[in-house]
Amino acid sequence: MIKVLIIFTLLFLTLNARENPFFPLEGEKDIVLTTNEDTSKAPLKKVSISVPNQARILQKVTIEYKNLDGSIDRKSISLDNSIDWHLPIFISQDSLQTENKTKNEAEKKSKVEPVINKKPEIKIAKPIKTQAVCNDNVILEYLSILVSGKTLKLSTKHEAIRNFLLADPHRIVIDFNSDAEVKNYVRKDIDSIFKEIRVGNHDKFYRVVVELDGHYKYRFRKISEGYLIELK
Missing domain, CATH: 2.60.40.3470 (Immunoglobulin-like)
Incomplete structure (x- = not known):
């Protein structure tokens, strides 16, 4: 009987139970936690942002995004390009699809419509007139x-x-x-x-x-x- 108790005690001491079995073991960092938050949003097509009239050089672009687990991260790209503040800056994920769609439509149109030889149109360039602002x-x-x-x-x-x-x-x-x-x-x-x-x-x-x-x-x-x- 004493031997049985000693063996049972040794087996009990060798057990390695976790306090909370619903969390990963220490070191298991590759398991991504998820959230029940609804992430079904409208797909990004094209958005624009305008810069103030003092802007001349675009130094950096930073985007902020939400991960599967609901955490917020940022990613930046360094730039050093001159810009015209009159024009907006676009962010898009739809440009490649639009380009491919336009290319496919052009190919279909070229196959269906016959090529008609037309006489070259001759355009006469009009002289550019430089007019003084003051007319008085x-x-x-x-x-x-x-x-x-x-x-x-x-x-x-x-x-x-x-x-x-x-x-x-x-x-x-x-x-x-x-x-x-x-x-x-x-x-x-x-x-x-x-x-x-x-x-x-x-x-x-x-x-x-x-x-x-x-x-x-x-x-x-x-x-x-x-x-x-x-x-x-």
Whole structure:
């Protein structure tokens, strides 16, 4: 009887029972815990995000996502690319499918429709006219303003005595030395980043105010015809 008790005691001491059998053993880290939360969401197709008008370089993109167990993680990709803040930035998982669908439709169409030889169409390119912003004859006598992209050309024989930048709204101010009286002029709704241009007469100088559609750095330099403003 004593031998039986000793054997039973030794067997009891060698048992390695866990306090909670519903959790994995220590070291079993490859078992992913799941949650009963409903993860059935609409599939991602395409979303866009706009950046403020001061943005110029995209440094990093970070996405935040939810795992099967309900935990939240983040993943980032480092970038160093210039951007145009006028255009949105897109996030999409549907572009490859759309591309393949378009390719398949094009292949089907080419098989069904016969190829008809057509005479080549000759298109005559129209000359691009560069029109001065200021149309008033009095102003054109002293100043001509030409807009091209991010560049604004001020053609004048008068000397610029100062130039500076003002905020809210962002606008560039240039003063030109002149004893002659210049007629006031305002040009609005310009289809460019130069939203409005104003010319006003002052004592012994006239002022040109160029209102911008956002935040920019600018370079002001002398050229043979006058002055050039380049936005960055």
